[in-house]
Amino acid sequence: MKTASLVASSVFLLSAGLAGAGxxxxxxLVFGSAEVADTPNVDEETTDIEKFKAxxxxxxxxxxxxxxxxxxxxVTNHEADLExxxxxxxxSDHSILWFGRFHQPASNWNHVHHHGQFLQTSVSRPASEEWxxxxxxxxxxxxxxxxESSWQVHGAYRLHSAFGAGLAPxxxxxGLEPFDIVKPNVDGSKLGLQARIAYQPRELEDTxxxxxxxxxxxxxxxxxxxxxxxxxxxxxTVIGLYARGDWNPWKLEFTAYHVSTAFAGxxxxxxxxxxxxxxxxxxxxxxxxxxxxxxxxxxDATDNLYxxxxxxxxxxxxxxxxxxxxxxxxxxxxxxSDSDSRLQSFSEIRLQWSxxxx
Numbered sequence: 001m002k003t004a005s006l007v008a009s010s011v012f013l014l015s016a017g018l019a020g021a022g023x024x025x026x027x028x029l030v031f032g033s034a035e036v037a038d039t040p041n042v043d044e045e046t047t048d049i050e051k052f053k054a055x056x057x058x059x060x061x062x063x064x065x066x067x068x069x070x071x072x073x074x075v076t077n078h079e080a081d082l083e084x085x086x087x088x089x090x091x092s093d094h095s096i097l098w099f100g101r102f103h104q105p106a107s108n109w110n111h112v113h114h115h116g117q118f119l120q121t122s123v124s125r126p127a128s129e130e131w132x133x134x135x136x137x138x139x140x141x142x143x144x145x146x147x148e149s150s151w152q153v154h155g156a157y158r159l160h161s162a163f164g165a166g167l168a169p170x171x172x173x174x175g176l177e178p179f180d181i182v183k184p185n186v187d188g189s190k191l192g193l194q195a196r197i198a199y200q201p202r203e204l205e206d207t208x209x210x211x212x213x214x215x216x217x218x219x220x221x222x223x224x225x226x227x228x229x230x231x232x233x234x235x236x237t238v239i240g241l242y243a244r245g246d247w248n249p250w251k252l253e254f255t256a257y258h259v260s261t262a263f264a265g266x267x268x269x270x271x272x273x274x275x276x277x278x279x280x281x282x283x284x285x286x287x288x289x290x291x292x293x294x295x296x297x298x299x300d301a302t303d304n305l306y307x308x309x310x311x312x313x314x315x316x317x318x319x320x321x322x323x324x325x326x327x328x329x330x331x332x333x334x335x336x337s338d339s340d341s342r343l344q345s346f347s348e349i350r351l352q353w354s355x356x357x358x
Contacts, residue, residue, distance in 0.1 A: 024064050030358040031057040031116035035123060035350060042346040048135040048312050049348060053077060056357075057115045066090045070098075074115050079133070082181045083115055083141070095149035101181050102146045105162035106194040106214040108242040108255060110140055118354040121292050121323055123335040126278040127314040128257060128296070132169055132176035137276075137310050138238060138259070139216050141178035142166035142192055160198045160208075168192030170221040171234065175310065177221070190217035190233055206251070212240035217264075225309050232265030234306065249284035261306040274300040274307065288325035294318070307342070316340040319348075329356040 034054040039047055055076040062069040068088035074081050086100035103110050109129040113120040130136035144166020150158050167189040169178040179189060198210030218234040220226075242255040256277030263269040280294035298315040301307050307315075321335035330353070337348035 024062065026063075027061045028358055029059040029116075029356065031059075031118050031354065032357045033057075033117035033352060033354040035117075035352040037348065037350045039346050039348055042344065046312065046343055047341070047346065048130075050078075055115075055117070057117070059114075059116070063090075068096065070100075072115060081133075085181055086146070094151060095147070098146040098148070099144070101141060101143050101179065102164060102166070104140055104142050104192070104194045104214065105146065105148075105164050105196040106212040106238060106240065107138070107140060108196070108198075108210060108212065108244070109253070111162075111196070112244075116356075117352065118329070118331060118356050121282055121290055121333075122280065122294060122319065122321055123333050123350040123352045124319065124337065124348070126255070126280075126294065126296050127317065128255070128276045128278065128298075132178050135175060135310060135312055137176075137307065137313055138214075138236075138257070139169045139176055139178065139192055139218065142168060142194070143179040143181075144192075158200045158202075160196075160200055160210075162194075162196045164192075164194040166192060168216045168218055170219045171225055171309070172221050173225060176218070188219040188221055190219050192216040206244050206246040209243045210241070212238070212242060212255075212257070214238040226263060226266070227305055227308055228263060228266050228269055230265070231263040231269070235262045235264055236260070236306075251282040251284070252279070253282075254279045259306075261304075263305070270305070272300075272304050272306065274298060274304050288331075290323045290325070291321070292323070293320050301342075311342045314339050314341050331355065 036052055037049050039049055044051055053076060058073045060071050066089060068090060070086045072084040074083050084101055086098040086102055088096045088098045090096045105111060107129055131140055142164055146164045148162045150160040152158055167179050169176040170188050194214040196210055196212050198208045200208040216236045218236055220231055237260040238257055240255060240257040245252040258275055260273045262271045276298040278294055278296040280292060282290055282292040284290050296317045301315050307313060317337050317339040319335060319337040321333060323331055323333040325331040333352045335350040339346055339348055
């Protein structure tokens, strides 16, 4: 598969071949974090929580006239992954077409925060928004095309839209596995489609409300994983609604997903649905202190055959945390959670340092 080398070569040529031109613009951001966590009286192997995690998230961008390149490389104490690599064409100031590996637009949380821990107030992310290699149940990384645009309506009000189409992750015994640019393998990968339409009262404010839709074909890899036996692929449809509000000093983030799954290739396999959602409320105080609380819940999960393939997925969780931002670009966050997975109930304690290093 030559896709990875083609994309990487294109980024290199864009930066090297145009470096002498005065119009070339570039930006580099580096986020760092270190976290310790504990689940008292519970074995670490029965959860997806690491006792210690350190990471550096590197984002870079290049622009020459209407052409762009964007990359995100994440290094942790147990892995290194090229999370995003996108080449873009910007036909106007309010629209851009990307090709490459991107974060699917049908997740507002990941669209806003990406992999940089400093960008989010909480230490953990909602279970429904987790990345594939962290036990996520909804595909988050795709290889294909992404179209983003916005337009002005009624004065300062704006509508934002994003549409994606690309190769969806595959289901393995370890969970969902997206296309890897560094070690490309498209065997069995099928199509995923995503869309997000959001209404934003003011361009530079976080307040918005939006509709999220996705349809993914998730193929099976390396043997049967379903209680019903081997299957060809999963048809997954996600319909969601999200809202973000920023009314200083209060902030609210709410998302709810209706997820439908069907096993293709299994006669008389049931078509099953479940609901999953969360709400997070934050309160800003003086001296860089934020307090937040989040509740997550999943309904119709007990007999759901798809969720049975993710035994460590957190069905319900209530989280309370406090964050202290100091020295402008550093933060310390303490977080406590009461969680229920398919396997057990347990408590979580997390302490994290995060920062913008560049």
